[in-house]
Amino acid sequence: MKNLENLASDFFRSIAPSCIRKSSIVFSDRVKKTGEYINAINVAIGNISLPTYPAMLKRLLFIEDINLKKGIWRYTQTEGIDSVNQTFKKIIKSFLRPGLAPELFTMVDTGASHVMKLVMLGVCGNFNGINRPIMMLDPVYTNYISIGQELGREIVAIDRELNSDGTFGDVEINTIEKIIEEKNPSAFLIIPYDNPSGTLMTQETINKFAKICIKHNIFFVSDEAYRGLYYRDDIKFAPSIWNISEDEVPGINAAKIRISIESFSKLFNACGLRMGALVTDNELFFEQARAANTTYLCPSCIDQYIASAINDEDERDIQNWIGSLRFYYKKILSELYLGLKTLMPDLIVTQPEAAIYSMVDVRNVVKPGFDANDFVMYCASEGSVEISGVNYTLLVAPAAGFYKNKNRYANTQMRIACVLSDKEMKLVPELFVKLLKEYENKRN
CATH class of the missing domain: 3.90.1150.10 (Aspartate Aminotransferase, domain 1)
Known part of the structure; x- marks a missing residue:
């Protein structure tokens, strides 16, 4: 050889x-x-x-879609079929606090890992000749590091240290602001239900970070693959960028800076289904993400059909x-x-x-x-x-x-x-x- x-x-x-x-x-x-x-x-x-979720298993075992039964398996829209996009919106809305109704634009993709790649292509890199990184908390999910290396995108990581009592220290707001001023990142990514540390980020902390992102006009990205998997008894609503209210963070709705990375792998026990989504309140970012993803045509029509079973479920059942x-x-x-x-x-x-x-x-x-x-x-x-x-x-x-x-x-x-x-x-x-x-x- x-x-x-x-x-x-x-x-x-x-x-x-x-x-x-x-x-x-x-x-x-x-x-x-x-x-x-x-x-x-x-x-x-x-x-x-x-x-996996029973309704999804039933969809697989008892296919009702005529074309799928006939073996006519065509490309779908790049952003995915309407029913599975509605499914991701329904999942998010089932976690919202009363009175919140953010405008959501969704694009289905082949697993959250590919969504990560698409998000990093869109929120960091060259800005009119200036290379701007994406900011994260260290340690961070290893795939982000690998994808950044693959794409040639710079990651600025904010240090956290594991204490002897098994907790990670909080990150000071002043530290984040100093890094933003020094490194000029274009986005701040968080993992509220943290991978790898298992730390829970509270809604109060998410709100503080949102204020920083609005102040510095940068995207606020959240990997919410584990949304709802929290184990503290004092938490009433799932911490999420979509649970940020206008009262708590003035200007959040007008800012249009929120992007979440969604997955069926963990919440619905479907790692092998490879079903994820990019969700944003920024219509232009959605349109450009879709344009970028036309290269990859579309997600699996069969996986989308199975995942869309959740759209028929009641939010209380979810x-x-x-x-x-x-x-x-x-x-x-x-x-x-x-x-x-x-x-x-x-x-x-x-x-x-x-x-x-x-x-x-x-x-x-x-x-x-x-x-x-x-x-x-x-x-x-x-x-x-x-x-x-x-x-x-x-x-x-x-x-x-x-x-x-x-x-x-x-x-x-x-x-x-x-x-x-x-x-x-x-x-x-x-x-x-x-x-x-x-x-x-x-x-x-």
């Missing part, structure tokens, strides 16, 4: 698998090479294993469904937290506040020089623990891949996704602690 240096671009030669996928690739190669029988508990990626998920994940995250802290009290584990993730920092329990990526690769390539006669290993995600900036504790942190069955998730604390001790004993 010819040398890849002469065949592939610098980007292709330099790219490495995502931190949320790498361990599963290494483990798969391990099994193919050795033929070893070992059960991998994969909590490296947010790949939901729960059954809220009851998400309420049941909230109850489920709160229990799973709490059990994970207690399990880890019971087995190894000096571990730093994030408090279960939002989303489906927990970050674990082992800095207090490992020898100097520990590298989470090496530990993760050890678990994937050779680690093994026997529980009740079954050999297991554990796949988690090294947190360094979620940091845009250099963080002094990134190399001792990992992210765990609570995506498996209750029975499998109960194994995670024991597997993590035993594999960590096994790995540390092998290190010099």
